[in-house]
Structure formats: structure tokens, C-alpha cells
Amino acid sequence: MDIGKCKLCLKEKELLKQSHIIPKFMYKEIYENNSMVYFEPSTDYSKIIQTGYFDKNILCKDCDGSVIGKLEDYVSRFFYGGRLDISLKKFVKKGKLDVICAENVDYKKIKLFLLSLIWRASISNNKFFSEVKIGATYEEIMRKFIIENEVVSDNFCPCVIISYREHEHLKKMTRQPAQVKFNFSSKTGYVFFIAGVKYIFKITKKENDSIFLNFTLNSDNNRFLMIQANEKLREDFITDNFINI
Numbered sequence: 001m002d003i004g005k006c007k008l009c010l011k012e013k014e015l016l017k018q019s020h021i022i023p024k025f026m027y028k029e030i031y032e033n034n035s036m037v038y039f040e041p042s043t044d045y046s047k048i049i050q051t052g053y054f055d056k057n058i059l060c061k062d063c064d065g066s067v068i069g070k071l072e073d074y075v076s077r078f079f080y081g082g083r084l085d086i087s088l089k090k091f092v093k094k095g096k097l098d099v100i101c102a103e104n105v106d107y108k109k110i111k112l113f114l115l116s117l118i119w120r121a122s123i124s125n126n127k128f129f130s131e132v133k134i135g136a137t138y139e140e141i142m143r144k145f146i147i148e149n150e151v152v153s154d155n156f157c158p159c160v161i162i163s164y165r166e167h168e169h170l171k172k173m174t175r176q177p178a179q180v181k182f183n184f185s186s187k188t189g190y191v192f193f194i195a196g197v198k199y200i201f202k203i204t205k206k207e208n209d210s211i212f213l214n215f216t217l218n219s220d221n222n223r224f225l226m227i228q229a230n231e232k233l234r235e236d237f238i239t240d241n242f243i244n245i
Helices: 024-030 061-080 107-123 136-147 235-241
Strands: 002-005 012-015 035-040 045-049 087-094 097-103 159-163 175-182 188-194 197-202 224-228
Touching: 012 061, 024 061, 061 107, 061 136, 107 136, 107 188, 107 197
Parallel strands: 159 224
Antiparallel strands: 002 012, 035 045, 087 097, 097 224, 159 197, 175 188, 188 197
């Protein structure tokens, strides 16, 4: 291990050779023969990634394993099964959409995990995340939230999550994160598509768009919402209401 400044705790420590930017549990189901299939949008062909997406010399062992690792542990059990005391309601109608609603979730851990995902992508030198540049100000705000384990407000950099995992071919697809512009707003956003799940982040200190916030993590009742893509959910709904793709 090399000695250097950890980008999370800012201390001089031994730095890891591999810190995953996208946690392995998020795409574990699309591994084939211990390799990950990645869909290359520029060519419409797939290619093989042996170890996923990682960077070297950015995090120390404590920050990677204890700080971010605790967030990943909770979210992995939340998404993929584990002993969690939550109330899950599937396909709750919200307008014309099907929405998966989970209540009694650990709001802080899920919120900090989502912020850690885009923060890691932004500080990474891995070319896969080259479009994700949230800027030094947001990187520092998120870093402090994560390392200090703070409760973050709903309207700070909210994230809408849409699952396409009912569609077998999309379930096995991962795309390079892309920068996007939002309709009726000058704010910048980023879209991650990981193993059939789309994460739409809006980079803002205080989001006031009620339509967007209606589909995001909510701290008032510790509620998690995820839009379930089906035949009724067309891409024009997303472009009309959220972003220009």
C-alpha cells in the first residue's frame, strides 16, 4: 500500500489499491463466470469487466471498510435481503405510476450511501466516471456529511430511483454515468444505470421541485420510494417531467 492523504478523512494513511466506486453488491447478479458484463453505449456491444469499477489510492482502509462499508452493508441488505425491520408495499399507485414503497427504513444510511456513490464517482480518476464532476464545493459538502455521519435534508441532492429489473435484458445492463440537464431548471444532474436500476441525481443544495421530491427518499416518515418501470412507464415520462436525455 502507498502512503497518502485519504480523500474522505483527509489523514495521511496507507491507501487501498482497490476502492470500488460502484459497490460490487449493486451488480453482483450480472456477473458471468466471475466477470461483469458491461454494455458499451457507443458501440451497442457488450464487453467484459473483470473486477468492476474501482480506483486506487483514494481511500484508506478505515474509511472504505468502516465508514462507507457500514452504509453499503445496510443498503445491500435493504435491496437484496437481510434482517431489517421495514414495512414494504409493492406497486402502490401514485398517479399513473407503479411505485415500490418501503417504510421504517434507515433514512440517514440510505441518503449517505447515495451521496457516497456520486461523491466517489466525482473524485475518481477512472475514465468510466469521466462525466461525473460535481465540483469542489459539492464534493467537500458531501465528504463532511459522510465522514461526520450527519443527517442530510431531503432536498439536498435528491435522487429518483427507477427499477427496470422486471425486464430481463435491462436487468443485466450497466451504462456509463452521464451528465444531464433538467427540464424547467438550470440545475445539473447525473444518471447512473446499474444492473437495471436508474439513479437520477439532481445537484442542488435545496431542491424545491415538488414533482421530483415526490419520488425521492423522505425523512419525515423514513420512507423509501422506487418507481417500478412497466409497460405504462415510457421514457417520455422521464424526459417530460425530469430530464433531457
